[in-house]
Amino acid sequence: MRWQPRSQGPEPSSISSLAHEASVDPLLARLLMLRGVHSAEDAQRFLNPSLEHTYAPDAMLGMQAAVERLSAAIERRETALIYGDYDVDGTVAVVILKTAIELCGGVTDFHVPHRIRDGYGMKGEVIEAAAAAGVRLVISVDTGIRAFAAAEAAQRAGVDLIVTDHHLPEATEGVPRALAVLNPNQAGCTYPTKSLCGAGVAFKLAQALLEKYGRGRVLPSFLKILALATIADAVALSGENRVFASLGLEGLRSPVNPGLKALLEVASLNGSRPLTATDVAFRVAPRINAAGRMDVAQDVIELLTVRDANRAAEIAARLNELNAERQQEERKIGEAIEKQITENPALREAWCMVLDGEGWHRGVIGIAATRVVEKYARPALVISRENDEAHGSGRSIPAFHLLDALESSKHLFTRYGGHAHAVGFALPASRLPELRAAMDTCARRQLTSADLEPTLAIDAELPFENVGKELMLTVQRLAPFGKGNPTPVFVSRGVRLLQPPQIIKEQHVKLRIAEPGPAGGSVKRALDAMGWRMAESAGALGLVPGEAIDVAYTLEENTNPDFGGLQLNLGDVKKAS
Numbered sequence: 220m221r222w223q224p225r226s227q228g229p230e231p232s233s234i235s236s237l238a239h240e241a242s243v244d245p246l247l248a249r250l251l252m253l254r255g256v257h258s259a260e261d262a263q264r265f266l267n268p269s270l271e272h273t274y275a276p277d278a279m280l281g282m283q284a285a286v287e288r289l290s291a292a293i294e295r296r297e298t299a300l301i302y303g304d305y306d307v308d309g310t311v312a313v314v315i316l317k318t319a320i321e322l323c324g325g326v327t328d329f330h331v332p333h334r335i336r337d338g339y340g341m342k343g344e345v346i347e348a349a350a351a352a353g354v355r356l357v358i359s360v361d362t363g364i365r366a367f368a369a370a371e372a373a374q375r376a377g378v379d380l381i382v383t384d385h386h387l388p389e390a391t392e393g394v395p396r397a398l399a400v401l402n403p404n405q406a407g408c409t410y411p412t413k414s415l416c417g418a419g420v421a422f423k424l425a426q427a428l429l430e431k432y433g434r435g436r437v438l439p440s441f442l443k444i445l446a447l448a449t450i451a452d453a454v455a456l457s458g459e460n461r462v463f464a465s466l467g468l469e470g471l472r473s474p475v476n477p478g479l480k481a482l483l484e485v486a487s488l489n490g491s492r493p494l495t496a497t498d499v500a501f502r503v504a505p506r507i508n509a510a511g512r513m514d515v516a517q518d519v520i521e522l523l524t525v526r527d528a529n530r531a532a533e534i535a536a537r538l539n540e541l542n543a544e545r546q547q548e549e550r551k552i553g554e555a556i557e558k559q560i561t562e563n564p565a566l567r568e569a570w571c572m573v574l575d576g577e578g579w580h581r582g583v584i585g586i587a588a589t590r591v592v593e594k595y596a597r598p599a600l601v602i603s604r605e606n607d608e609a610h611g612s613g614r615s616i617p618a619f620h621l622l623d624a625l626e627s628s629k630h631l632f633t634r635y636g637g638h639a640h641a642v643g644f645a646l647p648a649s650r651l652p653e654l655r656a657a658m659d660t661c662a663r664r665q666l667t668s669a670d671l672e673p674t675l676a677i678d679a680e681l682p683f684e685n686v687g688k689e690l691m692l693t694v695q696r697l698a699p700f701g702k703g704n705p706t707p708v709f710v711s712r713g714v715r716l717l718q719p720p721q722i723i724k725e726q727h728v729k730l731r732i733a734e735p736g737p738a739g740g741s742v743k744r745a746l747d748a749m750g751w752r753m754a755e756s757a758g759a760l761g762l763v764p765g766e767a768i769d770v771a772y773t774l775e776e777n778t779n780p781d782f783g784g785l786q787l788n789l790g791d792v793k794k795a796s
């Protein structure tokens with residue numbers, strides 16, 4: 220793996236002037252600058268997230284029309300049908316808007332698509348059925364920005380449609396015709412935060428509504444679930460999103476909502492330490508997503524709105540089981556993919572890997588694609604074939620705009636959408652060979668071989684003696700970490716390996732290391748470094764005790780006495796250069 224500085228390092232003089240102006244130590248100033256923070260004012264905002272730093276909802280195009288129509292519905296006690304999506308973002312968005320409208324005195328209903336039966340996106344049939352049942356107002360959340368046919372169906376059925384979404388609009392056709400369209404990514408919208416998740420857009424509408432009805436003070440209570448969606452949807456954790464994630468995680472330490480309590484409990488997060496974005500991304504979100512993947516997304520809405528603790532515990536336990544099932548499906552597809560790649564070298568050599576299998580569970584192909592990208596450092600599409608139909612999910616590397624790549628072969632698809640880094644699509648199975656060839660050609664045209672080389676971005680090189688509690692506290696001031704705000708990675712060179720590498724569960728490796736000193740001399744202070752899923756790569760180095768090694772790592776708090784409060788998580792290890 221290639222170690223390279225995270226972006227072009229800031230000038231030492233600008234680091235010291237930021238350190239001075241913001242009264243922070245130079246290392247913290249450096250880490251801030253590497254995260255795009257350049258002024259003392261921005262540093263203060265970054266280090267002290269507050270709702271006061273968020274933008275007025277009015278700044279979003281379409282907000283006024285949406286609030287007016289919703290207020291009219293509230294006054295008339297007319298049912299507003301919220302049309303959501305089945306993932307964390309989509310279900311949280313439903314809960315936020317539903318709760319806000321009801322707090323203002325309105326009446327709501329919601330629809331969350333059945334992943335397999337309904338597929339992704341807003342469907343005209345659902346709106347027509349609602350219209351037949353007397354619904355005159357539909358609001359989409361986290362979906363709808365490309366639902367041209369559904370928007371026309373709404374118009375024909377005499378239903379007012381408000382689209383709220385964060386996915387990228389169609390490049391040439393723009394946005395669907397609706398009473399209002401809220402999406403910071405649409406042409407003409409000057410709202411500063413372009414990277415809101417779907418629940419973030421719904422929150423801005425909820426905010427506008429609640430403020431109009433004099434209920435603005437309840438807004439902070441939405442931040443806990445908004446943080447879940449913001450982290451789970453992997454939007455950049457900077458600006459407003461950092462405020463949502465940071466304040467929300469703080470609140471999740473002591474949730475009042477019975478559903479959230481039950482959910483954290485089954486995820487073994489008991490509030491003994493502050494929650495991290497990693498806890499949400501790897502423990503909470505997968506349990507919520509399991510519902511959508513296994514087709515009971517409406518259970519999530521019930522979980523997050525139910526008052527009864529017993530019912531909440533029941534749903535949470537069910538989500539936990541579904542998550543275990545999901546993990547099993549994921550393992551099965553992962554193994555099938557590895558088998559295909561070993562048996563077919565052409566697949567391994569493709570610059571964009573397109574993998575397909577009969578009957579792969581459509582709920583987990585996105586996760587499978589993420590694993591392929593992590594392992595092979597190139598864009599990947601994972602596709603489930605069912606008879607003549609193929610449904611796929613894709614993930615990419617930063618250098619490759621995956622949605623643009625699909626767009627350049629749009630004639631192949633019956634449906635496609637998403638972002639630069641993640642897409643979903645469907646096509647006739649007979650066109651898979653064409654898709655495979657087109658994606659590979661497209662990737663080879665746009666990427667260079669350097670783009671496919673796995674790299675590790677380094678924030679700073681430190682003497683090992685500087686690694687301690689104080690450094691960890693500095694790092695923690697920058698949390699929560701995620702997309703747009705990566706966990707700082709440090710490098711220490713020539714550290715001494717004290718014991719033979721310890722293999723854990725055949726997959727992981729633990730290294731006991733200390734700062735360099737004379738061979739045979741006394742050991743000053745030792746720390747444990749965990750190499751997750753690195754047993755194989757570290758084993759190949761044949762490390763022996765006493766050897767000098769270079770380590771790249773992140774820091775994590777570990778209250779286990781064996782670790783002395785601090786754990787290093789290895790990004791990579793090499794023999795000392």
Ligand SMILES: [Mn+2]
Pocket residue numbers: 308309361385416417418452
């Ligand atoms: Mn979303």
